Amino acid sequence: EVQLLESGGGLVQPGGSLRLSCVASGLTFSNYDMNWVRRAPGKSLEWVSTVTATGVHTYYADSVKGRFTISRDNSKNTLYLQMNNLGLEDTAIYYCAKVPVPTMKGADDYWGQGTLVTVSS
Amino acid sequence: QMTQSPSILSASVGDRVTITCRASQSVSVWLAWYQQKPGKAPNLLIHKSSILKSGVPSRFSGSGSGTEFTLTIASLQPDDFATYFCHQYHTYPCTFGQGTKLEIK
Numbered sequence: 001e002v003q004l005l006e007s008g009g010g011l012v013q014p015g016g017s018l019r020l021s022c023v024a025s026g027l028t029f030s031n032y033d034m035n036w037v038r039r040a041p042g043k044s045l046e047w048v049s050t051v052t053a054t055g056v057h058t059y060y061a062d063s064v065k066g067r068f069t070i071s072r073d074n075s076k077n078t079l080y081l082q083m084n085n086l087g088l089e090d091t092a093i094y095y096c097a098k099v100p101v102p103t104m105k106g107a108d109d110y111w112g113q114g115t116l117v118t119v120s121s
Numbered sequence: 122q123m124t125q126s127p128s129i130l131s132a133s134v135g136d137r138v139t140i141t142c143r144a145s146q147s148v149s150v151w152l153a154w155y156q157q158k159p160g161k162a163p164n165l166l167i168h169k170s171s172i173l174k175s176g177v178p179s180r181f182s183g184s185g186s187g188t189e190f191t192l193t194i195a196s197l198q199p200d201d202f203a204t205y206f207c208h209q210y211h212t213y214p215c216t217f218g219q220g221t222k223l224e225i226k
Contacts, residue, residue, distance in 0.1 A: 037163075045155070045163060045206050047215040059213045100153055100168050100210045107174060111162035 002026040002110045004096045009115030016086050016119070022079040022096030022112055030054075030074040033104040036081045038092035038117075048094070049081065050101050057103070063089070086119045093117075125207055125218030131226040136197045140221045142207035144188040151211035154183055154192045158203045166205075167192065197223075 008020040020036070036048040049070040050059045058070050069082040079096055096112040122145040132138050142152065150170040155163040165174050167183035170190060180195040194201055202225050207218040 039157075044220045045157070045208070045217040047208075047217065050213070050215075061214050095162055097162075099165065099208075100151075101215055102151070102210050102213050105151060105169070105210060107165075107168045107172065109163075109165035109174070111164075114162060 004098075004110055004112035006094065006096045006112040006115040009094065009117045011118045011120060012086055013121055014087055014119055017082070017084045018086065018117060020081040020083065020094055020096075020115060020117075024077045024079070024096075027098070027110065029072075029077040032098050033101055034072060034079045035097045035099055035101060036070060036079075037095045037097050037099070039095075040089070040092040043092075046092075047101075050103065051079070052103055059103075083117070086117075088119050091117060091119045123207055123209055123216050123218040125221055127221060128219060129222050129224060131224045132197055133226045134197050134199060138194050138197060138223065140192045140205055140207075140223075142185075142190045142192070142218050144190075144209055147187045148209040148211035150186050151209060152183075152185065152190045153208045153210060154181075155206045155208060156201075156203045157206065163206065 003025045006022045012018050033052050035050045038048050039045050051070045051072050055072050067085045071080045093114040093116050095114045098110040124143045126141050152170045154167040157163040166177050171183045182193045205221045
């Protein structure tokens with residue numbers, strides 16, 4: 001059974017930083033492009049970022065470009081999202097996910113349970 | 122940009138419903154549909170416009186290409202009342218539609 005377990009969410013002040021982690025099990029992690037997707041309260045899903053299987057290529061939503069950094073450690077089956085200069089608009093549940101993306105259009109989808117990030121003063 | 126409609130849909134068990142997603146430019150067939158229930162992660166229903174994910178009931182179907190796509194539920198079941206999202210994965214940045222909340226009438 002595939003499991004994606006996120007951690008690192010919490011309450012942070014505007015301008016602050018957080019680092020999310022996602023540990024994967026039950027799949028060959030190094031074979032897959034991995035993603036962060038978020039859903040803010042009352043809003044739609046928003047794709048945040050993708051890192052390719054080898055970690056060489058990264059892609060970002062315009063809303064987070066320059067503030068967020070996605071990375072992975074295939075030796076630890078772990079995906080990361082470093083979030084800097086957080087704003088109120090970044091408040092959301094953040095999901096670690098393997099979903100179809102332009103660089104890996106396969107049919108599988110796996111999601112974590114989500115971790116809540118709240119940006120508030 | 123993906124424009125999804127309607128934003129809210131009220132229907133009854135047994136109804137046939139259709140949700141539409143329109144892309145601002147062609148995404149070929151690279152369009153997926155997700156279902157999300159409160160407090161849960163999304164779940165992929167359909168990928169590549171019309172291919173049902175394994176295990177998804179056959180009452181769900183998808184169609185379209187280019188800029189116009191539809192998700193149809195042939196006969197609504199109680200478990201289907203949820204929020205549905207389209208998602209284009211033709212090019213980066215990937216984009217989701219605004220969502221359609223399917224409510225019980």
